[in-house]
Amino acid sequence: MKFVMAIIKPFKLDEVRDALTAIGVQGLTVTEVKGYGRQKGHTEIYRGTEYAVSFLPKIKIEIAVNTDQVEKVVAAISSAAKTGQIGDGKIFVYGIDQAVRIRTGETDTEAL
Amino acid sequence: MKFVMAIIKPFKLDEVRDALTAIGVQGLTVTEVKGYGRQKGHTEIYRGTEYAVSFLPKIKIEIAVNTDQVEKVVAAISSAAKTGQIGDGKIFVYGIDQAVRIRTGETDTEAL
Amino acid sequence: MKFVMAIIKPFKLDEVRDALTAIGVQGLTVTEVKGYGRQKGHTEIYRGTEYAVSFLPKIKIEIAVNTDQVEKVVAAISSAAKTGQIGDGKIFVYGIDQAVRIRTGETDTEAL
Amino acid sequence: MKFVPTLDRGVDAAKASALALGLSLFTALPAFAQDAAATAAAAPKVDKGDTTWMLVSTILVIMMTIPGLALFYGGLVRSKNVLSVLVQVFAGFSLISILWVVYGYSLAFTGAGTAADATALTPFIGTLDKMFLAGVTTDSVAETFTKGVYIPELTFVIFQLTFAAITPALIIGAIAERIKFAAVMVFLVVWFTFSYLPMAHMVWWWGGPSAADAPSGLLFGWGALDFAGGTVVHINAGVAGLVACIVLGKRIGFNKDNMAPHSLVLTMIGACLLWVGWFGFNAGSNLEANGLTAQAILNTIVATAAAALAWMFVEWLTRGHASMLGAASGAVAGLVAITPAAGLAGAGGAIVLGAVAGVVCLWAVVSIKPMLGYDDSLDVFGVHGVGGVVGALGTAIVAAPSLGGFGVGEYTIAGQLVIQAKAVLVCIVTTGVVSFVSLYVIKMIFGLRVTEQAEREGLDIATHGERAYN
Amino acid sequence: MKFVPTLDRGVDAAKASALALGLSLFTALPAFAQDAAATAAAAPKVDKGDTTWMLVSTILVIMMTIPGLALFYGGLVRSKNVLSVLVQVFAGFSLISILWVVYGYSLAFTGAGTAADATALTPFIGTLDKMFLAGVTTDSVAETFTKGVYIPELTFVIFQLTFAAITPALIIGAIAERIKFAAVMVFLVVWFTFSYLPMAHMVWWWGGPSAADAPSGLLFGWGALDFAGGTVVHINAGVAGLVACIVLGKRIGFNKDNMAPHSLVLTMIGACLLWVGWFGFNAGSNLEANGLTAQAILNTIVATAAAALAWMFVEWLTRGHASMLGAASGAVAGLVAITPAAGLAGAGGAIVLGAVAGVVCLWAVVSIKPMLGYDDSLDVFGVHGVGGVVGALGTAIVAAPSLGGFGVGEYTIAGQLVIQAKAVLVCIVTTGVVSFVSLYVIKMIFGLRVTEQAEREGLDIATHGERAYN
Amino acid sequence: MKFVPTLDRGVDAAKASALALGLSLFTALPAFAQDAAATAAAAPKVDKGDTTWMLVSTILVIMMTIPGLALFYGGLVRSKNVLSVLVQVFAGFSLISILWVVYGYSLAFTGAGTAADATALTPFIGTLDKMFLAGVTTDSVAETFTKGVYIPELTFVIFQLTFAAITPALIIGAIAERIKFAAVMVFLVVWFTFSYLPMAHMVWWWGGPSAADAPSGLLFGWGALDFAGGTVVHINAGVAGLVACIVLGKRIGFNKDNMAPHSLVLTMIGACLLWVGWFGFNAGSNLEANGLTAQAILNTIVATAAAALAWMFVEWLTRGHASMLGAASGAVAGLVAITPAAGLAGAGGAIVLGAVAGVVCLWAVVSIKPMLGYDDSLDVFGVHGVGGVVGALGTAIVAAPSLGGFGVGEYTIAGQLVIQAKAVLVCIVTTGVVSFVSLYVIKMIFGLRVTEQAEREGLDIATHGERAYN
Numbered sequence A, B, C: 001m002k003f004v005m006a007i008i009k010p011f012k013l014d015e016v017r018d019a020l021t022a023i024g025v026q027g028l029t030v031t032e033v034k035g036y037g038r039q040k041g042h043t044e045i046y047r048g049t050e051y052a053v054s055f056l057p058k059i060k061i062e063i064a065v066n067t068d069q070v071e072k073v074v075a076a077i078s079s080a081a082k083t084g085q086i087g088d089g090k091i092f093v094y095g096i097d098q099a100v101r102i103r104t105g106e107t108d109t110e111a112l
Numbered sequence D, E, F: 001m002k003f004v005p006t007l008d009r010g011v012d013a014a015k016a017s018a019l020a021l022g023l024s025l026f027t028a029l030p031a032f033a034q035d036a037a038a039t040a041a042a043a044p045k046v047d048k049g050d051t052t053w054m055l056v057s058t059i060l061v062i063m064m065t066i067p068g069l070a071l072f073y074g075g076l077v078r079s080k081n082v083l084s085v086l087v088q089v090f091a092g093f094s095l096i097s098i099l100w101v102v103y104g105y106s107l108a109f110t111g112a113g114t115a116a117d118a119t120a121l122t123p124f125i126g127t128l129d130k131m132f133l134a135g136v137t138t139d140s141v142a143e144t145f146t147k148g149v150y151i152p153e154l155t156f157v158i159f160q161l162t163f164a165a166i167t168p169a170l171i172i173g174a175i176a177e178r179i180k181f182a183a184v185m186v187f188l189v190v191w192f193t194f195s196y197l198p199m200a201h202m203v204w205w206w207g208g209p210s211a212a213d214a215p216s217g218l219l220f221g222w223g224a225l226d227f228a229g230g231t232v233v234h235i236n237a238g239v240a241g242l243v244a245c246i247v248l249g250k251r252i253g254f255n256k257d258n259m260a261p262h263s264l265v266l267t268m269i270g271a272c273l274l275w276v277g278w279f280g281f282n283a284g285s286n287l288e289a290n291g292l293t294a295q296a297i298l299n300t301i302v303a304t305a306a307a308a309l310a311w312m313f314v315e316w317l318t319r320g321h322a323s324m325l326g327a328a329s330g331a332v333a334g335l336v337a338i339t340p341a342a343g344l345a346g347a348g349g350a351i352v353l354g355a356v357a358g359v360v361c362l363w364a365v366v367s368i369k370p371m372l373g374y375d376d377s378l379d380v381f382g383v384h385g386v387g388g389v390v391g392a393l394g395t396a397i398v399a400a401p402s403l404g405g406f407g408v409g410e411y412t413i414a415g416q417l418v419i420q421a422k423a424v425l426v427c428i429v430t431t432g433v434v435s436f437v438s439l440y441v442i443k444m445i446f447g448l449r450v451t452e453q454a455e456r457e458g459l460d461i462a463t464h465g466e467r468a469y470n
């Protein structure tokens, strides 16, 4: 089993979710995060004070999948989240040892 | 060392934390997340517009533990977080290479 | 490639980011989290009711880096985030199999 | 000391004439003419300054309810329930406003004009003569507390409407975060009809200074003092809240989950608007704009200030913190306590009464409630009920002319205290019984509580299909 | 039934004297003296109670706009755009306030004093005689609807200022979340000048009860009833909103992204303050403080309450939920509908009119809008446009004396309905054409919409350089 | 031009009689009788329209403070400190309200009735004769600026109470996010006693139009113009804020951490309520309801509007953005500047004065503050101090009858400018010295700042034990 973690632009979330359900992903977890990267932030001015805001709102998606599905999932996210403009985000993949479904106690593949 | 990541129902947080401290876990980190899965969301209507909200509020708990404690920790979470109803959540386990306590510079087991 | 995840005090974020850019880190992702640990929380009282708030606001930083940079990155975070007082936080390191830059499709080292 | 304006007797006169008309047609015209002549002779003097003051007071009490009370309560619940509280207050206000026009005003503020016409019910409740405001025209007038000074009756109708509309809404705080929307609406209507209207009639209905010997409401007749509604509004609603929260049962997770207020900023805005609107409530109850009206405002400032400071001070002494919520809660306690005494106390008495109310309500909320273990979500009983009793009894003291108060006649504190205590008792029994019985009936017919899942998910989504913050 | 005060004719008299002065210097002084004598003889009676009521009403309408309307709208947009809406309302209010003093008051409320002086334009628009309030002093007076009852003209100037300032601001809701800041400001100014001012003049300008035969505005002359601005304010702004949102086009992501209101709590505060402020709007339009003013407040309470309950009830019937946003939307619909009838309907008529408006506007917003597919961000047309038409036509019915209304003369519902319909039509055509043409011109010169990236990022950052919440 | 009502001389007369009584018992009765006769002859005329207007104005100024000012400030701090600001304003308001009754009113608004009775202190501070409002009954009256027009003295007491209560609260913005709660409370009390009360006495105390030659406050005697409190309120508080923030030192992380306002929406609500409440502040200062009151409202609209637009415009020119915070800040600057001129300027003068204030305050806040490097958290000095000076000096210009103003007598702009400048100077010195000395003493006794850890954690948790948002 693998964990696929993607950082994407917030307004792409619905499209990515649709792309994932289309290829059979049944569950995922989403977190609001802030990203720092090549994409430039903006400046905010409050009366006399300027703040350079370098962190931009992003969405983190985490999906546990069977190893044989990783490629499909990464491809689905990549194409759904892409705008071609700087700041589109990243996908990271890493291994998981174990998965448990709390409700039933099922583990690993059955738990996803 | 392992990382145990659990996605649970928000109102179960206090019970899970108590279960974990009971078995000697001394630290953990919690994030508010939104989950998508078998549990169905709800529909919100604002005047003429309906939005199907498929993401539900969940809590993510992350705990770094010694490998020999993983089983106990997973069991504690499982039983404390369980309501038996759909949407109870998942537990994922994966390995960590290294841990550091920033304050002291202690590493690995001492850092937890 | 490795993932370095650090839990730090919120007001240290800017210093840590500066320390990281200074050593060439070009991207990172930040999440607002709550931490439970040795650092004691506080008590809030609302009229007759007291709540012991044991979760404290923390910031989680996640950085994907080349394996050979891990040490430098950990050192930079450690020194920038340290106040010497309880609750300074932790750093965890674990491996990633794959990284993709969504915009270009570049993978692994080029994707960071 | 008398507290309710004589309402235009023209309607009754007309009715009498109409009866006469039925008996002997040829006497009818002269009768009307005489009537007109009498009216012309004692043409009621309406000062537009008074009229404006009553219009302003009406508007202030509305602002005190929506958004004032709604926000005060809304900030205190968890974010998943804030809309449910707002909508309950808003819909409750709307519903009662309409019922006020339909039958409320009539039941509260009509009655026999002479002892001869009075029935056994006259001291307890009015008639249906003015249903749908029958006979109330833009020219009808109502007498103030000053003989010969009148205001348009419609200003009295709308001013009293706002009292009727806010009082049931107060109860909502006790049962927040768990009651069914339909159940709360039905309860408010029943309680308004069987507890609020009789209490308003008993305390406030009389013939006005020009007909001071005519029949009046029961407690008014006893000489009970309630300048702006300590019994009618606060004890009435506070005790209803206590009964309701006990019948309803505790919230899931009570004393276990963190139920901290989701936005004390909203609560603070609400508390301030309550304070601001309360000037209309208390000083509007004078029915005219004069030096005593200013006194009522002054009292409503300093009593509230003293209560807020007292609450904060005791909090700081006993727990090491003076909190914002303490300041707001103290302020509301002070406002409640000064209500019956607003135009009866001097500034010094107001300060003392406020400070006492602040401390007593703090103790009720912080010590008594946990001891007894009921779940009055937003402390309606601890603040309105207890504060109302402190105010009702305290009024007997601070109204004493010897203490700078405005009590009149052969005033004795002890004598007045007994009357006040009796009035409090009548109120507690009335509202207690009405609340208990009506809630049990509603429970049997509709059920009172939302499902456990709805309560966990929050009433905003479960009942109203929307979320407060996105 | 007549609706606008005669304004102080002293200015014209002075002008006449000045002319006389030019011709024969020795007659000038006596002329002035005579003038003064005449004035002394018929010294206009100003009651300070009326003055105070007009001051209060003015302040209430301002509170209704800022923060009322601003919050109502601000809560309904996404959090990335809330400041843009607030600043548009705030700056729009400021801009129009100043223009009102510069030329607005003059163009709306001056005109020929006698038929002989009238020109072809007199029924449509005023003159520039009172630019910069020339000739309006602290002693100038304006007649109310009661013959011989005057208020200081400056109170009329400021009261009407608030109407002029809120009306353009209403349009902002239709075009929120995508329009350029400069474009909206220019549009408001143009629309105010070419649609609001003529409509105000046509509906409200007349010579006052003491000069009822003098020339008046076109629709006023027809006998159109609009107590507080149903056509001038609501239909006018509502239709402009419809045209504007069509010309502007839909928001990116419309019907795809979740555009749920970011804070219904703010919307609720706004709705409540709209209601509270609307009492000044509707009852202030009576220009004095008497029983009819109280009636207007009563109507504004019960019509609104009925509309809110009706909306919630139908929502509950058709979708299983009675929502907070429904309650708030219904309330605004009721307020809009009762506006033209506020001082013309009885309480019963007001309740019915409100309930009808609640249901019709719900249907417009929930069924018509999706059917036609335009993106009126905050339903300005569905609530103000449609509600305004319901109110304008409904006024003909509820004003009927036979139905408890205050219509006068030989009142027939059918006859009045025709007049009202004609007035509605004139309004729709005026505002429709003005909006369409001016927006196209602005589009060509400045462009109307922000860039796609700015729209995605949110106007707060992109246009105003700041974020609402940190 | 005179600015403070003559207060009921009955008290002094009674005292004189009492003395006479002591000397010769048999002359006492006739003396009283004569007194009564004189009173009856010149029975002071109280118009209930005026009374109502003063009641309304009082309520408006309270709403301007709580919640207005509290929210304006609360929105500008970080979310961890919002409650601390709210509670400081709320508790400060409460504390000063009570002190006003205890000794404030007496020290500000009493003094020698005749030159013979005057002492060296008379021009600087009042007496303790009316402590606890001794002698002020519901029948006491105070003269307005119009000879023979009176209002109930209690309306004057409560109206002035609100001025006394808001002024110290203004200072809180300068020292927010770091001061100890106890320290700020003590400071407010000391500053109120030694800076506010003398300034109010010096600027506003006089014998009224019926006793215009009697002694008066120092600056009033000079002929300084301050219609509604430009010096007494704004310069006074603004300079105190500057001194306080310097003595206190900068916030931890100043110019390094992101200290962006946590909710500009709250700030916007606050700014709007400040504007709305300010109508009571400025137009209430006329003490009666007439054409000039309407003029004061008009000025308070257009000056504020002009200032908001001016600030936005310059922001847009220099930085490419017109911000919501800019609009709100500009509006407050305009309100401050028009305060001393509210009933003295024409509308044109008001617009210009507002626009100038908007630009000057922008420059003070954006350029001067960073240059000098002090940490005035919420720009109390930049807006109230600087705006106050602009207003005080500008009043000399816009009050000129030649420019449409209402200045009277042999008015010369230059002459008046000198007087205004002297008044400003007296104010700056008084408040500067009092603030500096009292803060140093408090620092030595209690300490001024919270601990570093408390400052980092936020004052809400650390000092008040609660959090704003959960």
Ligand SMILES: Nc1ncnc2c1ncn2[C@@H]1O[C@H](COP(=O)(O)OP(=O)(O)O)[C@@H](O)[C@H]1O
Residues within 6 Å of the ligand: A007, A034, A035, A036, A037, A038, A039, A040, A056, A058, A085, A086, A087, A088, A089, A090, C026, C027, C028, C029, C030, C062, C063, C064, C065, C101, C102, C103, C112
């Ligand atoms: N090394 C990294 N580790 C973790 N997250 C990263 C890293 N680099 C970038 N990110 C995340 O990806 C987002 C997009 O990266 P950015 O460099 O702005 O654009 P792009 O992905 O198009 O090159 C960032 O906002 C940040 O959240």
Ligand SMILES: Nc1ncnc2c1ncn2[C@@H]1O[C@H](COP(=O)(O)OP(=O)(O)O)[C@@H](O)[C@H]1O
Residues within 6 Å of the ligand: A026, A027, A028, A029, A030, A062, A063, A064, A065, A101, A102, A103, A112, B007, B034, B035, B036, B037, B038, B039, B040, B056, B058, B085, B086, B087, B088, B089, B090
């Ligand atoms: N494959 C997955 N990867 C990551 N998170 C998941 C995955 N599947 C489910 N989750 C998380 O677990 C939560 C519960 O899952 P759900 O399918 O609704 O119920 P259950 O766990 O009872 O089967 C989801 O809301 C989501 O946050």
Ligand SMILES: Nc1ncnc2c1ncn2[C@@H]1O[C@H](COP(=O)(O)OP(=O)(O)O)[C@@H](O)[C@H]1O
Residues within 6 Å of the ligand: B026, B027, B028, B029, B030, B062, B063, B064, B065, B101, B102, B103, B112, C007, C034, C035, C036, C037, C038, C039, C040, C056, C058, C085, C086, C087, C088, C089, C090
């Ligand atoms: N075992 C753990 N797993 C995950 N997070 C942890 C763990 N222990 C501590 N943390 C995180 O680190 C933070 C700091 O830990 P704490 O014990 O308070 O102080 P210190 O790091 O100085 O010993 C906690 O608030 C929590 O977020």
